[in-house]
Amino acid sequence: MTNLSTKTDDKTELASKVNDWVDAEEGYIDRRIFWDDAIYSLELERVFARCWIFVAHDSQLPEVGDFLTTTIGEDAVIVSRGEDGKIHTFLNSCSHRGNRVCFAEVGKTRRFTCNFHGWSYGLDGSLKSVSRPKSYDGKSNFDKSRLGLHQARVESYKGMHFACFDPDAPSLEEYLGDFRWYLDVILDNDEGGIEFIDGNIKSRLKCNWKFPAENFVGDSYHAPWTHSSALIAMFGKQPTMRPDRSYHANVNGHGWEFGLDFIGNAATLNSPQILEYLREHEARFAERLGKVRSRMVASLSSANVFPNLSFLAGHNTFRTWNPKGPRETELHTWVFLNANAPEELKKEYRRGVMLTFSPAGVFEMDDGENFENCTAVNAGVVTRRQKLHAGMGLDSRIEHEELKGNVHQSQINEANQRAFYQRWADLMNAETWADVPVR
């Protein structure tokens, strides 16, 4: 489907143009990055095959043999809990002829066995057995220890497991950097951390994956306009966003736009029980996180961990934007809550997210339409020549006593979007991780 070969010359030539595509200083983005096959192909190599990609939360795979399947870029992977109790991630493609070895999206098993010739792999991806093994007897080129399913590195932060196919990538800790301090707002506001609610709603959007990712990294600007219908239907009015009490913060292309209003996001879940739970625990959140971060626990906000893990604090939903070509994205949506929260809140969060931020949700309904049209119009060659403006808040950078990373005043801003595209450009431009600057 792509016209780009893997020849280094072509890649270098393409990559040398990256700075024309992303002008983070002035805030202009070239539309070709949402459309071109060649750019997409390079993106799969230099972004998705290089970065730490979220694959599972610990609570999704509680027992040995539990597995799920997902993708890293367009590489299909199995994520499983091995006999060693650890989470393993490896390609879902047999070492013999490449057939898939797992066809379920979730389940429990002892082996992943290929339907084609019966090669069978363990929960850690190692090759355990093949059919008619005697046919290989004495053949030095048949070494089972070298024929396991190709492994990704797996590291985790507070129950969130990420996988990475690049042996030269920095550790997950380094990759997340100070963004961990922000992630603690949702992952560690309560003893026991979080757990995921069973299930994963999946849907396909005909859009480039970067439109929704940048939407979550910083675009609170769209909320009162795009989501006017849902806000009026539920509250009869628009939310109040205060420039003096709201921020954009970003680290290494990860970003969070937020107010300090504590419960703004949670208020749209239509659940008095959830609001009561949050108010009851406000003092404990502050004890654990400090005053400022405790005000972010469920506030008007959105966030994205580069490249494609988005979340909404307060709604308690995580989602990933999985690329399926430059013009199609598969959305995976989960709901989570504090592991020690009362059992009855599970139903409240689950139903609340389904009502608001799922493909049938009253908020999300209008988003898909925008992302798809922002992508589709670029079929026009003249249209593609017109750069997009992402220049709001160019002079909004501030120094803040407590908030870490690059902090900008006001959540009505595009600082995080520029940081997201800058990180993308850094990776696209870099031959190796050593060339990727810390931002």
Next chain:
Amino acid sequence: MQKPGPTYQSAKYQFEVTVNQAEKIEAREHRAVSVDLVIEIQQFLYREARLLDGEHLHEWLELLADDIHYWIPGMQTRYRNDDAKFSPTRMAFFDDDLEYLKIRVARAKQPSAWAEDPPTRHFHLVSNIEVEPTDTPTEWTVHSLVINSRHHAEDDEMELKARRVDLIRRDTDGSLKLARRKVILQQTILQAKNINTFL
């Protein structure tokens, strides 16, 4: 009119139907429900479909019982020996009571529901209707298939296909009401950016 049948499955059908159909499909005596009733229920479902096609959503709400449970569970691709293809405590597209359904209708009817203007061109094709008695003489389990074809703007085309199991009730005023609906989507990965209708 209605013959007393053998012990029929009660209205607790909702969580008992597997992905495609009931584990065991019992033969029904063809007079177990009257022809008149079958036609009345069929017409009720056709009228419901036409209300949805025309976005007469407030009128559609009138067809629902006060205790409606409207459920479209998320479906998962699992192996044959793993029967947990869906579950009542798992994520769903809809897991709604009347209050939630009213919120959805209120949003769809806002002038600022941008995705609804220009309007979607809908049809709901309803077929394979089977009516079965329950232990309650005024309630029937109704099986059907539905195809919702959606066209939007110039060339946006989406199709949702599903199996439905409903509980339809004769209300005290004599009218029929939809009291439970379970919609089993054919797709595990929704091949559409949204579900801006009811199935």
